Every structure is written in structure tokens, then in C-alpha cells.
Amino acid sequence: MEVRWDVFLIIAGCALVTFLPRVLPLMVLSRMQLPEWGVRWLHYVPISVMAALVGQELFLHEGKLAPLLTNVELMAAIPTFLVAIWTRSLLGTVVVGMASIMVLRYLFSIL
Incomplete structure (x- = not known):
């Protein structure tokens, strides 16, 4: 199998672009x-990122606000959160989340 240099350079460049933004701040900040x-501000970054990702999944459907009565993901999130x-x-938490989304999707599909 022949290695094409242009493909190799693209892969190496992508690896470098992915690696540098993660390693340089770690090296400098360490x-x-x-x-x-x-430090207090950085403590809240993971929570904020997770809340933004989960909130977008729970409340938006195809870029619009999802109706609350038919929002299966939001209904499954309530017992999962509890x-x-x-x-x-x-x-x-993962087991309850998966089970609740499976049950709710099944119930909403037969209604």
C-alpha cells in the first residue's frame, strides 16, 4: 500500500492543530x-459547558423551542436529575436516564 504524502501531511497537520491548543495552555498554566x-472562575467552566450542552438538547428541537408537553427528552431528564x-x-444516573428515555419514546410512539 502506497502512502500519499498529501494525505499524510493533512493528517499530521490536523493532529498538530488538535494537539497544540490543548497542550500549550496546560504547559503555560502549570x-x-x-x-x-x-481559580474560582475556572472551577465553574466545566459546569457551565455541561449546562449549555444539556440545556440546548433539552429545550431546543431543530433550532426552535420544543413544546413542553411532547418534549420526551425533558420528561426523561426530570427523573434522571433527581x-x-x-x-x-x-x-x-445513566441507567435511569436510558431507561426513562426508552420508556417514554416507546409510550409516545404508540400514542
Whole structure:
């Protein structure tokens, strides 16, 4: 099998573009002492990103606000969220989320 250099260079370039934005900030910030407000601010970044991703999936359907009475994902999120708060178990949360979305999609498909 012959390796084409243009394909190899594209793959190497993509790897570099993916690798550098992740490694450079880590290398620079590991040698610096961040102020307390910066550490507090960075503490909320993962929560904010997750909330934005989940919120968009729950409330939007094809770019528009989904109707609440037929929003299966939102209805499945309620017991999932309650289990996550009550048990603090990732496995339990995932199982309840998957089971509730399966049951609700089945019920809405036969209605």
C-alpha cells in the first residue's frame, strides 16, 4: 500500500492543530500561579459547558423551542436529575436516564 504524502501531511497537520491548543495552555498554566479569583472562575467552566450542552438538547428541537408537553427528552431528564442528586451515582444516573428515555419514546410512539 502506497502512502500519499498529501494525505499524510493533512493528517499530521490536523493532529498538530488538535494537539497544540490543548497542550500549550496546560504547559503555560502549570508553571504559573493563578490568582484566587481565576481559580474560582475556572472551577465553574466545566459546569457551565455541561449546562449549555444539556440545556440546548433539552429545550431546543431543530433550532426552535420544543413544546413542553411532547418534549420526551425533558420528561426523561426530570427523573434522571433527581436520581443524580439523590444517589450521586454516575452509573445509576445513566441507567435511569436510558431507561426513562426508552420508556417514554416507546409510550409516545404508540400514542
